[in-house]
Amino acid sequence: ETGVTQSPTHLIKTRGQQVTLRCSSQSGHNTVSWYQQALGQGPQFIFQYYREEENGRGNFPPRFSGLQFPNYSSELNVNALELDDSALYLCASKQVRGGTDTQYFGPGTRLTVL
Amino acid sequence: AQKVTQAQTEISVVEKEDVTLDCVYETRDTTYYLFWYKQPPSGELVFLIRRNSFDEQNEISGRYSWNFQKSTSSFNFTITASQVVDSAVYFCALSETITGANSKLTFGKGITLSVRP
Numbered sequence: 001e002t003g004v005t006q007s008p009t010h011l012i013k014t015r016g017q018q019v020t021l022r023c024s025s026q027s028g029h030n031t032v033s034w035y036q037q038a039l040g041q042g043p044q045f046i047f048q049y050y051r052e053e054e055n056g057r058g059n060f061p062p063r064f065s066g067l068q069f070p071n072y073s074s075e076l077n078v079n080a081l082e083l084d085d086s087a088l089y090l091c092a093s094k095q096v097r098g099g100t101d102t103q104y105f106g107p108g109t110r111l112t113v114l
Numbered sequence: 115a116q117k118v119t120q121a122q123t124e125i126s127v128v129e130k131e132d133v134t135l136d137c138v139y140e141t142r143d144t145t146y147y148l149f150w151y152k153q154p155p156s157g158e159l160v161f162l163i164r165r166n167s168f169d170e171q172n173e174i175s176g177r178y179s180w181n182f183q184k185s186t187s188s189f190n191f192t193i194t195a196s197q198v199v200d201s202a203v204y205f206c207a208l209s210e211t212i213t214g215a216n217s218k219l220t221f222g223k224g225i226t227l228s229v230r231p
Contacts, residue, residue: 033219035219041223041224042118042205042207042224043159043205043219043221044221045218045219045220048216048218055216056218088157090159092159092219102149102161105158105161106158107156108157110157
């Protein structure tokens with residue numbers, strides 16, 4: 001158990017819809033990252049939030065957006081869903097100390113876009 | 115750009131066999147961190163080990179051991195006397211500094227390990 005929780009566990013949406021995924025960080029962690037894991041692939045970095053601001057972004061379009069709240073929980077929003085957005089979305093949290101610290105992952109949200 | 119290569123895609127062994135999972139990485143950073151994560155069927159990534167680029171000592175934790183060799187840019191993972199519960203997908207990952215104190219992980223494609231009774 002990492003202390004990182006995500007909701008919902010599974011989600012089915014149709015193309016063009018919008019979705020919000022939620023993550024609750026491990027206690028004491030001030031940084032949250034989101035990753036997308038397509039079937040049979042390794043996780044790909046979407047973005048990271050530190051002190052409620054986006055702190056880095058991977059190669060994902062602007063329709064992927066996020067928020068981090070004062071209690072360090074976080075949301076990932078995806079607009080105008082496409083079939084290729086079907087994946088496992090993983091949230092990871094860590095306590096920043098010189099960029100070296102281990103990221104701890106939640107169980108993920110499996111999104112299916114029909 | 116950073117890159118992690120896990121050339122093996124699937125490995126199948128019989129229980130009690132030893133198995134080595136290979137990882138080769140590319141980076142221009144002089145300071146970096148390497149990780150191994152385990153992903154069981156439930157989907158959650160479980161942290162196994164972190165190794166920093168200045169520490170090439172091998173590490174052993176129970177049945178798990180890791181061999182880090184900067185000269186060959188490799189960070190291999192060996193499971194001794196494998197068990198059915200070791201069946202999972204294993205990912206090697208490399209940290210990359212984004213800004214200041216923050217970093218992101220670059221993952222390999224993973225190795226699916228099946229341990230048969």
